[in-house]
Amino acid sequence: MVPYNGDKHNKEIKTIGPGWDALFQFWAENIGQYNFLENFRFPLLYHWSQQFESDDVIPEIAKEAAKICFDLLALEGESYTFRLSRNVLEILFLVIPVAQEEVKDFLDNLLMLRTQKSDKDSKYGFSVSFYRSVIEMLLIETFRCELVYKYFPEIVIALAKIEWFRNKKPTELSMDYSEQSFGLSSHPYEYFSPSANQTPFKYLFKYHFDLALDFLLELSNRGLLFYRKTSYAKDLIAVEVKMSDGVAITLWGNYALWATYRGYGSTPYLIQSALMAFEIALFEAVENGVDLKSTFISSIKKSDTILLLGVFAGVATNYPFAFGIEVLLLISSRVFFKWDIERYANEFSGDHTTIGNDRYYTYERYQSNQLRYRKLHLENLVSYLQYFIPDRVNPIIDDFLKRLDKRDEKWRLALIRMDLRNTEPAIDEEAQTIQFNPKPLPEELKKRLDSHTEAMSDDTSAVSIYLWANKAFENEPEVQPSYEEWGNYFEKAIAINYEHRVTVDPRPSLAALGLKDFSEQLNDVQAKFCVEILITKFDNAVYRLKQGNSFGDIDDIKKNSIFIVFPKLLTSSFHKLVSVEKVKSLILDVLLLPSDNQRKSLITGISTFLWRIDSEYADVCFKVLLKESYQEPVYVKMRMLRQQGDSEFVSNLEKIIEQKKIVDKDEIFDIDFKKVNKDFVLDAIKLVPFEILSTDYSRYLRKVISEVSKMKTLEEYDDLHFISGMQELLARFLVTTCDGDAAEILNDLLNMYPIHPKFVNEFFNWFIACAHDYKYPESVSFVVSNVFNYLTTKSPKVAFASFILFSSLKQPLTANKLPNSGDIKQIHEIIISNWSGDPNLFESVCQLLAGIGSIYQPDSLNWLRKAIKNKAEFGNAFANIISIQYAELYVQQLYDIHIHTIKRDRELLDYYLLFLEALIDKGSTTAYRILEIVI
Numbered sequence: 001m002v003p004y005n006g007d008k009h010n011k012e013i014k015t016i017g018p019g020w021d022a023l024f025q026f027w028a029e030n031i032g033q034y035n036f037l038e039n040f041r042f043p044l045l046y047h048w049s050q051q052f053e054s055d056d057v058i059p060e061i062a063k064e065a066a067k068i069c070f071d072l073l074a075l076e077g078e079s080y081t082f083r084l085s086r087n088v089l090e091i092l093f094l095v096i097p098v099a100q101e102e103v104k105d106f107l108d109n110l111l112m113l114r115t116q117k118s119d120k121d122s123k124y125g126f127s128v129s130f131y132r133s134v135i136e137m138l139l140i141e142t143f144r145c146e147l148v149y150k151y152f153p154e155i156v157i158a159l160a161k162i163e164w165f166r167n168k169k170p171t172e173l174s175m176d177y178s179e180q181s182f183g184l185s186s187h188p189y190e191y192f193s194p195s196a197n198q199t200p201f202k203y204l205f206k207y208h209f210d211l212a213l214d215f216l217l218e219l220s221n222r223g224l225l226f227y228r229k230t231s232y233a234k235d236l237i238a239v240e241v242k243m244s245d246g247v248a249i250t251l252w253g254n255y256a257l258w259a260t261y262r263g264y265g266s267t268p269y270l271i272q273s274a275l276m277a278f279e280i281a282l283f284e285a286v287e288n289g290v291d292l293k294s295t296f297i298s299s300i301k302k303s304d305t306i307l308l309l310g311v312f313a314g315v316a317t318n319y320p321f322a323f324g325i326e327v328l329l330l331i332s333s334r335v336f337f338k339w340d341i342e343r344y345a346n347e348f349s350g351d352h353t354t355i356g357n358d359r360y361y362t363y364e365r366y367q368s369n370q371l372r373y374r375k376l377h378l379e380n381l382v383s384y385l386q387y388f389i390p391d392r393v394n395p396i397i398d399d400f401l402k403r404l405d406k407r408d409e410k411w412r413l414a415l416i417r418m419d420l421r422n423t424e425p426a427i428d429e430e431a432q433t434i435q436f437n438p439k440p441l442p443e444e445l446k447k448r449l450d451s452h453t454e455a456m457s458d459d460t461s462a463v464s465i466y467l468w469a470n471k472a473f474e475n476e477p478e479v480q481p482s483y484e485e486w487g488n489y490f491e492k493a494i495a496i497n498y499e500h501r502v503t504v505d506p507r508p509s510l511a512a513l514g515l516k517d518f519s520e521q522l523n524d525v526q527a528k529f530c531v532e533i534l535i536t537k538f539d540n541a542v543y544r545l546k547q548g549n550s551f552g553d554i555d556d557i558k559k560n561s562i563f564i565v566f567p568k569l570l571t572s573s574f575h576k577l578v579s580v581e582k583v584k585s586l587i588l589d590v591l592l593l594p595s596d597n598q599r600k601s602l603i604t605g606i607s608t609f610l611w612r613i614d615s616e617y618a619d620v621c622f623k624v625l626l627k628e629s630y631q632e633p634v635y636v637k638m639r640m641l642r643q644q645g646d647s648e649f650v651s652n653l654e655k656i657i658e659q660k661k662i663v664d665k666d667e668i669f670d671i672d673f674k675k676v677n678k679d680f681v682l683d684a685i686k687l688v689p690f691e692i693l694s695t696d697y698s699r700y701l702r703k704v705i706s707e708v709s710k711m712k713t714l715e716e717y718d719d720l721h722f723i724s725g726m727q728e729l730l731a732r733f734l735v736t737t738c739d740g741d742a743a744e745i746l747n748d749l750l751n752m753y754p755i756h757p758k759f760v761n762e763f764f765n766w767f768i769a770c771a772h773d774y775k776y777p778e779s780v781s782f783v784v785s786n787v788f789n790y791l792t793t794k795s796p797k798v799a800f801a802s803f804i805l806f807s808s809l810k811q812p813l814t815a816n817k818l819p820n821s822g823d824i825k826q827i828h829e830i831i832i833s834n835w836s837g838d839p840n841l842f843e844s845v846c847q848l849l850a851g852i853g854s855i856y857q858p859d860s861l862n863w864l865r866k867a868i869k870n871k872a873e874f875g876n877a878f879a880n881i882i883s884i885q886y887a888e889l890y891v892q893q894l895y896d897i898h899i900h901t902i903k904r905d906r907e908l909l910d911y912y913l914l915f916l917e918a919l920i921d922k923g924s925t926t927a928y929r930i931l932e933i934v935i
Contacts (some may be wrong), residue, residue, distance in 0.1 A: 253306025
C-alpha cells in the first residue's frame with residue numbers, strides 16, 4: 001500500500017527503506033519468467049513515481065524505471081494507443097536525471113525523423129503517429145515534460161521551430177489568418193486559452209532564461225515579417241527610442257502588439273502565451289534580486305517589434321527600477337502612453353482572458369488578472385520616478401509640454417495629471433505618509449471638462465441600457481425582462497443626446513431584444529423605432545461586407561443580435577414598415593458574402609424564426625447556399641476583382657451576387673463532396689430547424705453523412721471546420737430530436753464506425769456534452785437505446801459501450817444526474833452486469849456509478865456482482881485503469897449513504913468487502929480505511 005497514491009498534495013510523503021529498490025531489482029531479474037507481473041508493472045511504476053516532484057533528487061534505482069518505461073512504450077507502440085504511453089512518458093521524463101543518455105538518444109532520434117520527414121523508425125520501431133503524439137505532448141502538455149525542458153532545451157526549441165514555423169502567405173479569409181499573420185502553424189498548436197502555462201516557454205525561462213529569450217526574440221522578429229503584410233498592420237507605426245548610451249532603435253508597433261502580453265488584440269495565442277510566460281519569468285527574476293538591466297538593453301537592441309516592450313512596461317509599473325535608469329525609455333514616447341492607457345482601460349472590461357475549458361490555464365490567468373499593478377499605467381510610473389529622480393524625469397515632461405499641440409486636450413490633461421509639480425503635498429506626521437493633492441486645473445481646461453459632465457451622464461445611461469439589453473437577449477438568468485421594463489429602457493434610450501460621444505450605442509441591442517421578445521406588444525412608435533434601427537444597422541453592415549470589411553465598428557454588430565432577429569422583419573405585422581423585397585435581398589447578401597460570424601447568427605435567426613414566418617423563402621435561402629457550394633464563392637470573386645483593380649468593384653460585385661440569388665424553387669440538389677464547398681453545405685443544413693431536418697429535409701442530412709463516409713481521410717486541415725461542425729450539429733440534432741427519420745440518421749452514423757471510428761467517437765463526445773447541457777431530455781434515451789441495440793446486434797465495440805456509459809463527460813461529478821428509471825437505467829444495468837469486467841470499460845463504469853449514475857446506488861453494486869465475481873476478475877478489470885479515483889469515490893459513496901442497506905444483505909456485504917480488498921491491492925488508502933471500519 002502506498003500513502004501517496006495519486007494525491008499530488010501528499011508528495012511530501014517519501015518512502016524510506018529498500019522496498020522499491022528490491023522490487024525494481026526483482027523486475028530486472030525475473031520479468032521474463034512470470035507473465036502475471038506484466039499487469040502490475042505500470043500501476044506499481046505509477047505509484048512509485050507519485051512521490052516525486054520535478055526538483056526532487058531521483059534515486060539511482062530509477063534507471064530500472066527508465067528501462068521499464070521503454071519496455072512499456074514498445075508494447076504500447078505495437079497497437080498504438082497513446083493513452084497509456086502519455087503516462088509512461090511522463091514517468092520516463094521524471095527520471096531523466098538518472099537516464100539522461102537514454103532519453104536524449106530517444107529524443108534525438110525523434111528530432112532526426114522529424115527533420116528528415118522520415119516515415120520509418122529503424123532504431124526503436126515506433127510508428128510515425130507515435131512520434132507525432134510525443135511531439136504534441138512536448139509542445140502542448142508541457143506540465144508532463146518539465147525536466148525535458150531543463151535537460152534538453154535545444155531539442156525542444158528545434159522541434160518547436162519545425163512544428164510552429166510556416167512560410168505560408170497570409171490569406172485574410174482563412175480560418176487560421178491570425179496564426180498566418182505571424183508565420184505560424186495552427187492546428188494542433190492554437191494554444192487556446194492563452195496562458196503562461198501554455199507552450200514550453202514557462203519552463204524554458206525557468207531553467208534557461210537567456211536561451212528562451214533568444215527564441216522569443218526570433219519568434220517575434222520573424223513574425224513581424226509576416227505581420228506587416230496583413231490587414232492587422234494597417235495602424236502599424238515605426239517608433240524610434242534612444243537608449244541611455246545614445247543608440248537609437250526603431251521598433252514597429254501598434255496597440256495590439258503592445259498589449260499582446262495581456263491577451264488583447266488579434267495576435268496568435270501562441271505569441272500571447274509566450275509573452276505571458278516571459279512576464280512571469282521577469283517578475284520571478286526581480287523578486288529573486290536579479291539585475292535585469294542588461295536583459296532589458298539587449299532585448300530592446302535585438303527587437304524589431306514593440307512586443308517585449310509592452311511586457312517591460314507592465315513589469316516597470318510594479319518594479320519601477322527593475323531595469324535601472326533604462327526605465328526612462330518606457331516614458332520617452334507619447335504613443336507608449338496612448339497604448340498603455342488603452343491597455344489599462346481594457347483591464348476593467350472583464351476577464352476575457354479567463355475564458356476556456358481548462359482550469360489549469362484559465363485559473364492562471366485569473367490569478368494574473370488580480371495583481372494590483374494591472375490597475376496601474378505609465379502615468380503612475382512617471383509620478384513614481386519623478387518623486388525619486390526628478391532631475392531625470394522633469395526634462396522628459398517639459399519636452400512633452402514644449403512640443404504639445406494645444407488642441408490635444410487629452411494629452412495635455414494626462415501631462416498635468418502625471419506631473420507631481422502640479423500637486424500640493426500634504427504630510428501626515430503621525431501616519432508618516434505624504435498625499436499629493438492636485439492643484440486646480442487651468443480655467444479654460446476646467447470649463448471644457450465641466451461641459452463633458454452631461455455627456456458622461458448620457459454615456460453612463462447608454463452603457464447601462466446596452467448591458468441590460470445584451471444580458472436579456474442572451475437569456476442570462478439574472479435578467480428576466482418584461483415588456484414594461486423594456487419600455488422604460490426604451491424611453492431612456494430615446495432621451496439620450498447622441499450628439500454626445502457615447503461608448504456604445506444601446507439602440508441596436510434594445511431594438512433586437514424588442515423584436516425578439518415583445519414584437520406583438522410593441523406600439524406603433526416602438527415598432528417603428530425597432531424596424532428603422534435594425535434596417536439601418538443591417539444595411540450598413542452589408543455595405544461594409546461588400547467593401548471587404550467583415551468586422552463591425554460598433555459592439556452591437558460584434559454581438560450579432562441584429563442578425564439573429566432580422567428575419568422577424570418578414571412577419572406580416574411589419575410589412576407596412578419595411579420593404580419585404582429589400583429585407584429578403586439583404587438576408588441573401590449576408591448568406592453569400594464573406595461574413596462567418598454574421599452568417600452564423602443569421603442562420604440561427606432563419607432556423608429559429610423564418611421557417612415559421614415564410615417557409616417558402618426559407619427554402620430559397622437553403623437552396624441558394626447549396627447552389628453556392630457548387631460555384632466559386634463570393635469571396636473568391638471579390639479577391640479576383642481586387643487583383644484586377646476594378647474601379648467599379650462594388651457595383652460589379654453586386655451584379656455577381658444578384659445572379660447567385662436566382663434559384664429554381666423546385667430544384668432538388670444532389671450533394672457530391674468531390675464538387676462542393678463543404679462549409680456551405682454545412683451552413684445550409686444548419687439553416688433548417690431540427691424538426692424539419694428530421695422529416696422533409698432528412699434526405700439532405702443523410703446524403704451528407706453518406707458523403708462523409710466516402711472521404712478517404714478526415715484529417716485534412718481544410719476539412720476540420722466542417723468535420724467538427726457536423727459532429728456538433730449531429731449531436732445537437734439527436735439530443736433534441738427523436739421523431740421522423742432520426743433513427744435512420746443515427747443508424748447511418750453508427751454504420752460509419754468501421755470506416756471513420758474517430759468521427760463517430762468525437763460525435764459521441766459532443767452528444768454526451770450536449771446531453772448534459774440539455775439535462776438529459778427524453779431523446780437521449782432514444783439514442784442510447786439505439787446505440788445499445790446496434791452494439792448487441794453487431795460485433796460489440798468498446799467505443800459504443802463507452803459512449804453508453806457517458807465516459808467522455810468532462811465533469812462526471814456534475815449535479816445533473818441521469819433519471820433513476822426508464823430505458824437508460826435498464827441499458828446501463830445490462831452493460832454493467834455483462835461487460836463491466838472488461839478492462840477497457842471498468843474505469844468508465846466506475847466514473848458513471850460515482851458521477852451522473854450515482855442515483856443507481858446501491859442497486860449498481862449488484863450489477864457489478866454479476867460481471868465481476870471474484871478477486872481475480874477484479875484484478876483483470878483493474879488491469880488498464882489509469883486512476884482509481886472514481887472507484888474509490890464509488891465505494892466511499894456506498895459507505896456514506898448505503899452501508900446500512902448493504903449490511904442487511906450478507907452476500908452484498910461480502911461483495912462490497914471484496915471490492916474494497918481489490919482497491920487495497922491497487923494501493924487505495926480510502927478502501928483500507930473503510931474496510932477497517934466495516935470489519
